[in-house]
Amino acid sequence: MIAAIHLSGDLQVWIGALLTLMVFSFLWRDNPFYKFAEHVFVGVSAAYWMVMGFWTTLWPALVLKLFPAAGRWSSPEAPVGAWDPVALIPAALGLLMLARLWPRLSWLGKWPTAFALGTTAGYSLVRYLRSDFLYQIQATIGAGLAPTAAGRWLWQESLAQLLVLAGTVSGLVYFVNTREQKGAYGRVARWGLLVLMITFGASFGSAVMGRVALLVGRFQELLGPWLGIL
Amino acid sequence: MIHRYDRLASRLESLDRRWIFLVLAAVVVVSLLTGVSTPDRATSVVQPIYDRIENLPAGAPILLSLDYSPSSAPELEPMADALTQHALLTGHPICYMSLYPTGNNMISRVEERVIAREFPQAAPGRDWVSLGFQVGGEMLINSLRDSLTARYPTDVAGRPLRQIAALRGVRGLADFGLIVSLSAGQPGLKEWILYAGDVLDVPLAGGCTGVGAPQFFPYYPLQILGLMSALKGAAEYEGALARGHPEFVAANQQATRGMGPQSAAHLVIVAFILLGNAGLLLRRLARRRTP
Numbered sequence: 001m002i003a004a005i006h007l008s009g010d011l012q013v014w015i016g017a018l019l020t021l022m023v024f025s026f027l028w029r030d031n032p033f034y035k036f037a038e039h040v041f042v043g044v045s046a047a048y049w050m051v052m053g054f055w056t057t058l059w060p061a062l063v064l065k066l067f068p069a070a071g072r073w074s075s076p077e078a079p080v081g082a083w084d085p086v087a088l089i090p091a092a093l094g095l096l097m098l099a100r101l102w103p104r105l106s107w108l109g110k111w112p113t114a115f116a117l118g119t120t121a122g123y124s125l126v127r128y129l130r131s132d133f134l135y136q137i138q139a140t141i142g143a144g145l146a147p148t149a150a151g152r153w154l155w156q157e158s159l160a161q162l163l164v165l166a167g168t169v170s171g172l173v174y175f176v177n178t179r180e181q182k183g184a185y186g187r188v189a190r191w192g193l194l195v196l197m198i199t200f201g202a203s204f205g206s207a208v209m210g211r212v213a214l215l216v217g218r219f220q221e222l223l224g225p226w227l228g229i230l
Numbered sequence: 231m232i233h234r235y236d237r238l239a240s241r242l243e244s245l246d247r248r249w250i251f252l253v254l255a256a257v258v259v260v261s262l263l264t265g266v267s268t269p270d271r272a273t274s275v276v277q278p279i280y281d282r283i284e285n286l287p288a289g290a291p292i293l294l295s296l297d298y299s300p301s302s303a304p305e306l307e308p309m310a311d312a313l314t315q316h317a318l319l320t321g322h323p324i325c326y327m328s329l330y331p332t333g334n335n336m337i338s339r340v341e342e343r344v345i346a347r348e349f350p351q352a353a354p355g356r357d358w359v360s361l362g363f364q365v366g367g368e369m370l371i372n373s374l375r376d377s378l379t380a381r382y383p384t385d386v387a388g389r390p391l392r393q394i395a396a397l398r399g400v401r402g403l404a405d406f407g408l409i410v411s412l413s414a415g416q417p418g419l420k421e422w423i424l425y426a427g428d429v430l431d432v433p434l435a436g437g438c439t440g441v442g443a444p445q446f447f448p449y450y451p452l453q454i455l456g457l458m459s460a461l462k463g464a465a466e467y468e469g470a471l472a473r474g475h476p477e478f479v480a481a482n483q484q485a486t487r488g489m490g491p492q493s494a495a496h497l498v499i500v501a502f503i504l505l506g507n508a509g510l511l512l513r514r515l516a517r518r519r520t521p
Contacts, residue, residue, distance in 0.1 A: 027251045052331040057365045077388060124368075127424040131453065135428065139452040203444040206459065210305060210440025212258075212495045213461040216488045217304025219258050230262060 006228030017226040020218050062087055062094075140168050167195040235516040242509030250502055257498050258491045266490035272470040275447075276463055279435045279456035280470040282408050283316050290407030291323045291400055295422065296340070298414035299332040302439050306412045307339065308464035308485035309437040312471055313410060314344045314358075319475055322407065323396035324358040327382075329370065329417040333363040334386065348481055355389060359396045362386040367417030371425040376402045404430045412437040419446055423453050437463060465489045 008014065022037035064071050065087035068080050093112040100109035145165070147157045170192030173185070181189040224230040272280060283292065294313060298306045317324045326337045337360045345352050352358065361382045364370050373380050378400060379391050391397055399405060403426050411434070413419035419436040427434030433455050438446050440460035450457050458467055464485035471478070 028248060049331065052363075053365075056331065056363060061365075075388070124424075127428070131424045131428045135453055136448060139448065142452075199444070206440045206443045208440070208499060209462065209492065209496070210443075210460050212492050212499075213305045213440060213488065214301075215254070215495070216258055216262070216461070216491045219255075219262055219491070220304075220484075220488065223259070223262055 004229070008226050008228065010225070013221075013225045017222055020222060024218075062091055066091070140164055166191070171195050233516075235512045235519075239509045239512035239516060242505055243513070245505075253502075254495055254498055257494045261491035261494040262487075265487070266494065267486050268465075268489045268493050269472075269486060270462065270465040270469040270489065272466040275450055275457050275459075276466040277456070277470060278451070279313075279408075279410070279458065280316070280467060280474065282433055282435065282455060283313075283320060283322065284474065286320070286322055286407040289321060289323070291325055291396060291405075292317050293325045293327065293403070293406040293409045295327050295329060295409070295411045296333050296336045297329045297411055297418040298336060298439075299330055300335075302414035303336065303339075304488070305439045305460045305464070306414060306437055307336070308461065308483075308488070309412050309458050309467060310336070310340045311344050311480075311482070311484065312464060312467045314340055315348065315478065315480060316467075316471055316475075318345070318349045318352055318357060319471075319478055323356070325361060325397060325400075325406070326358065327361040328363045329367055329421070330414070331363055331365075334360075337362065337386075343482070354387070355385075355393075356395045359394050360386045368421040368425050371403075371417075371421055374403050375426065375430060378402060402430075404432050406432060408433050408435065410435045410437065413442065413446075414439055415442065418442075419454075423449055427453055461485050461488050461492055 008017075019037050019040065022033040025031055026034040059074065064074075064081060065084035068083055071080050093115060096108045097112045098109075099105040099107075141161075143157070143161055145158060145161055147154045147161065170188050172192070174181075174189045174192030174196065176189075179185065220230065286292075292313075294310065294317075296306075296310055314324060326340070328334065328336060330336070341358075341360070345358060349357070354360075361378070362385070364381050366373070366381070370381055374382075378397070382391060384390050385394060403409065409422065409426060409432055411419040411422040413422075413436055419438055419442075422434055422436070426432065434453070435456045435458075436446060436454055437458035438460070443457070443459040446454070446457055446459075458464055462485075465488070468480070468483050468486045471480070472483070
């Protein structure tokens, strides 16, 4: 039974509902209402990130380490920390990054970029090698093709393992371009293509499910808090 | 006859996509208004998360990282709600944190909608604690491995971590009974797997958006003990919770309620795909019969 409409008196709910309708209006065609909502979204997001970036990164990780007494102003009850000269290093790297704004000094900006890329790559290499390569190989063939439990052959798990292994190998074969894909080799490659298509289909289905969930979420907000009929 | 096939195929092929949007919206609205729901049973990918919480030692804390922003909340918030309900029902303190700048607001929403309404007896600091957002992504996870206080000297309310009862006995990430990352992208579950789950001996589970699910399934079951995928995963968890704790009546089973419109929308999409293919087949038929 559908209840009567009880429009919300909350300004926040109205703003959210009207912006939602403005964004939905793009489905009809591009229009000034959509443009307005789009610009508001971009502006608010940029402002939010800037404020959050300042108060969660620059302030505690740089300002408070170089000027500990400033903490009395932002958090009067928190104990004042010690001066940390190490913070001068990221400060200098950050300033070098800003040098990119001046064409004659822009080359200086390459140093912090190189530092960030180098440390991240070096640090992540081992992690990715272990998690996305070694453990994934283990997950594909580690359990063996005939797993057992209490002396009993687990035929379902065995079939699943076989499918995963066949799908992985044939998928890899499809991407080997140094050999002509014909005969038995070509049939394996075609099977690999089929596996890839099934995977892309599952990914697409999953993405559609996600987008529909977002649509349902917006309608729940419109029909519930705004119109009061849910 | 051939002309009729051709005309029908032309009409199907030139169908204005706005009709599809309109039908989809109408189906979702009608499903929501009529309250159609499709209760779910937990699959073998979701059930281990539920079982892990059920079988945790008494009082073992759970770390819940809400790594999403409002744009992904419809998919991930029901998971946060259900996990919070389950943890509080079974007496496990929850420690919230976030790798996303919008995380503090996401945590506050769960506190307001679930803890304040459904568990008014739960006390902050004893039954749950919010550490909030800290910048750093994977580096933050890395630095929390040995010591939470390295990056979180206090919780969001300014209480020193050592004085918080919910975190008694917790030094680093390995001291949690379970870590769950509800992830909308990067940084999120992937970083938790790489920098915590695969490095420490700590059970790790996740929840993700529908778009991100294919990326995470390969990590199950070796590197994550379970995965909730989008609204469906959340509905499955709600179903497991409803069956396991029938005495608890959730105020808002958001995911279960959302699965009715979700299923109806999927049927509409499938119908339009079939119509599109029918148009193609009719066109081929007309061409084949043209003398």
